[in-house]
Amino acid sequence: MAHEHHPDHQHGHHDHKSQGHGHGHGHSHDHADIDxxxxxxxxxxxAELFAPLYERALAWLAKQRTAPGLVVDAGSGPGVVSCLLAETFPGARVVAVDGSEPLLERARARAARLGLADRFDTLAGDLPGVLGDLDHPADLLWASRSLHHLGDQRAALAACARHLAPGGILAIVEGGLPTRFLPRDIGIGRPGLQxxxxxxEEEWFAEMRASLPGTVDETEDWLALLTAAGLTRPRSRSFLLDLPAPAPGRARAYVAATLSRVRAALADRLDPTDRAALDRLVDPDDRASVHHRPDLFLLAAHTVHTASRAL
Incomplete structure (x- = not known):
């Protein structure tokens, strides 16, 4: 798993690798196909672009759990948020968990660059079973957009709950709003492209969910699911990333890469007009592209749901 898995990596309801997770590889939903x-x-x-959002979310978590001994990032991807967790909780040991060894290599390298290596570990394997390889129960288990890439989300939450220490917190990032970067009318193609x-992408996500092994349809009432997992004090809060127009260069590069992957993933679902508009939006030589547009912005809302294991 990793953190941004939806064809648009930051699609509000589902994006991820999700931890997973799959990213715009056409109609195939087999994560084994992903490099x-x-x-x-x-x-x-x-993840670096969204770091301000994550930092605010982690500051909120720190008010709930001030001094954890073990923090687990379940579906860590390249470790950006894992390292933010280590910085937010300076006394904690952090374990980044992911199914991709290349991503865990990047996580370890990042931790070393930031001077965190002495309390930073990685664990390779698939969720939720790999959590059984942890040395100790987690005081904080963070899972950002990983659950929706597991067929039985209710069972996965229950498994996560079992690996919490008494008083430990499970924090999952699921839901929010689709990330927006363009106005309704962009002057090319038909208004309403995004x-x-x-x-x-909603259709893609439904097909991805349906194709997962052992998939179970579940009402996405995350607080009720956390309660059903035996956890207490469920709560939710959403966090905003607002980069107004004209967006900075790194946001432009991110949007261009995202739209290029969406274009590749959804090519045969797009009508010709929208396909042509996307082609122009990702062409750096086109003045109407996201590389040059003065109206490009980035607005995202991610929702964090938490609950605790009883003491």
Whole structure:
């Protein structure tokens, strides 16, 4: 797993690798087809861009659990948030868990660059079973967009709950709003392009979920699911990333890469007009592209749901 798995990596309801997770590889939903080593730079750049959002979310978590001994990032990807967890909780040991060894290599390298290696470990394997390889129960288990890439989300939450220490917190990032970067009318093609892309991504996500081994349809009431897992004090809070127009260069690079992957993933679902508009939006030589547009922005909302294991 990793952190941004939806064709648009930051699609509000589902994005991820999700931890997973799959990223725009056409109609195939087999994560084994994904070259996570190749995906790593985009995953890393995206997580770095969203770091202010994650930092606010982790500060909120720190008010709930001030001094954890063991923090687990379940579906860590290249370790950007794992390292933020280590910085937020300076007394904690952090374990980054992911199914991709190339991504875990990047996580270890990042921790070393930031001077965190002495309390930073990695664990390779698939969720949730790999959590059984932890040396100790977790005081904080963070899972960002990983659960929706597991067929039986209710069972996965129950497994995560079993690996919490008494008083430990499970924090999952699921839901929010689709990330937006363009106004409704962009002057090329038909108005409403991004809304139509979001609708296609919802279809993609439903097919991805249906194709997972042992998939179970589940009402996405995350607080109720956390309670059903035997946890207490469920709560939710959403966090915003607002980069207004004209967006900075790193946001432009991220949007261009994201739209290129969406274009590749959804090519045969797009009507010709929208396909042509996307081609222009990702062409750096086109003045109407996201590389040059003065109206490009980035607005995202991610929701964090938490609950605790009873003491």
């Amino acid at each position: 996570w080593g190749e995906m790593a730079p985009l995953l890393e750049a995206g 809304a139509r892309l979001n609708a296609l």
